[in-house]
Amino acid sequence: MIDTEATPRELKPTRLAAIDIGTNSIRCIVVEVDQQGHFRVLDDEKAMVRLGEGLTNTGFISEPARDRAIDALQRMTKISLGLGAEIAAVVATSAVRKALNRNQFLRSVKTATGLEIDVIPGTEEAELASLSVHHNFAMEQQRYGMADIGGGSVEIVIATGRHTETIISLELGAVFLTEKFLHSDPLEPAELKQLRKYIRKKLKKAGIGEGLPVSCLIGSGGTMTNIGSMVMAMRGEQYESVHRYEVLHSEIIHLLSMLCRKRHKERLQIPGLNPQRADIILAGMILTDELMRRCRTNQLRINGQGIREGLILQAMQKRGLISASEQPRDWRNSILEFASSCRFDKLHSLQVNQLAQKILPAVIPEHHRNQRHAELLEAAALLHDIGYFISYDRHHKHSYHLIRHANLFGFTPREREIIANLARYHRKGKPKKNHDNFAALAPEDQKLVREIGGILRLADGLDRRRNGQVTDIICQRQGHTVALTLLGQGDLSVESYGAQSKGDLFEAAFGVKLSVTTRETA
DSSP, X not given: OOOTTTSOOOOOOEEEEEEEEOSXXXXXXXXXXXXXXXXXXXXXXXEOOOTTTTHHHHSSOOHHHHHHHHHXXXXXXXXXXXXXXXXXXXXXXXXXXXXXXXXHHHHHHHHHHOOXXXXXXXXXXHHHHHHXXXXXXOOXXXXXXXXXXXXXXXXXXXXXXXEEEEEEEESOOHHHHHHHHOOSSSOOHHHHHHHHHHHHHXXXXXXXXXXXXXXXXXXXXXXXXXXXXXXXXXXXXXXXXXXXXXXXHHHXXXXXXXXXXXXXXXXXXXXXXXXXXXTTHHHXXXXXXXXXXXXXXXXXXXXXXXXXHHHHHHHHXXXXXXXXXXXXXXXXXXXXXXXXXXXXXXXXXXXXXXXXXXXXXXXXXXXGOOHHHHHHHHHHXXXXXXXXXXXXXXXXXXXXXXXXTSOOTTOOHHHHHHHHHHHHTSSSSOOOTTSHHHHTSOHHHHHHHHHHHHHHHHHHHTTTTSSOOEEXXXXXXXXXXXXXXXXXXXOOHHHHHHHHHTOXXXXXXXXXXXEEXXXXXX
């Protein structure tokens, strides 16, 4: 007989839900946490309830807004419980904080849904946003700003690495500012001028922009994600999401100038703009513009997660699922974790990267490359074969899709797309303009994929037997020839053949002829 008591039981993954009740929208995120303290999102529900509608003028949450909120919260509760999740946190922010009928609203929600709402101060909102930033961005040894723009308030943090210098909450939300200042359609210049003057006064009084400039502003909330989407559309780019997308201040100014001239119904047609935000986007964008001016930065980085993810991370800390003093994340470890989850051949991937990194400086001069080129090549080398996880056939295409949809820490959507394309072309056909994935890249990125992809493809051929037979290489460019000497013990004919057969993209990208010789080492 089998002793069932002695059979170890598989630990059931922990599922947690968090609900963020904002002035403009309510968000509910449901995640599953593994034993290593990593989580994956099972559901991310959003409802634009406009809880703060009219609050600026009346001081009260209206009955229609309350009813919309209760309807959304009932739905979110059912989704969370249906997925077997513990509702770990339900927080309300600016609108509920300042509403004169706050207690009545809280009682109504408790009666209708059973949810106990924690009304948190703005500084705690900022701390939650900070948790999300540290989880998603590598910001060590940088001075940077964070801004989470909600409907009723903006939470601002200035930090250096993990040391927080300033943390503040200001009543400068997109809904609040719109209701207070913007009433005409199209907008009157006097209204815009008055709005800017008000924002500048509040930011200056709060000390925002004092001290040294920041390297970038990391923004979360609906205003920020919509800015990212509009700029992406303006550039003609099509990435999987705006999370970690990078936007220039000049692009925001250009968009803002165009939007200010349009009527509301015309703004509804702007590519990338959520029509439900067409009436409040201008206030949020002007605030973003002024924040970047005060902080003297030209770069906005989009955090597509924000407070709701911060709630999940906080709940995990409280339950001992992750350390409260979590070490800074590293892009390389993140790549290796993802590759391991796809059961990659680690020794082969490390060997391909080692050989590829030897070739890179020999064919791309120092003044034409930077450290990021080497990191993109390394990420692609480690991930190029993960498509085996699906099947051997067409595994290069499977690798492309797995990478494209992955959340690669430390890489922007553009860089993730480049890495996916590098993996796509490590075997079989070379990049062609009629390939949708390649055609979508900017011309300079197409050149990068050809060149770095050619190096990766060649390096993969150099480990044809997947046994690390080549212990070192000597790579020298001599005019229109690249001489490659393979060093190793024993017969290297298979590796030489692999280089010759997979050197086609390399030769085409660099306009050279590949010459391969072997040398046996003692």
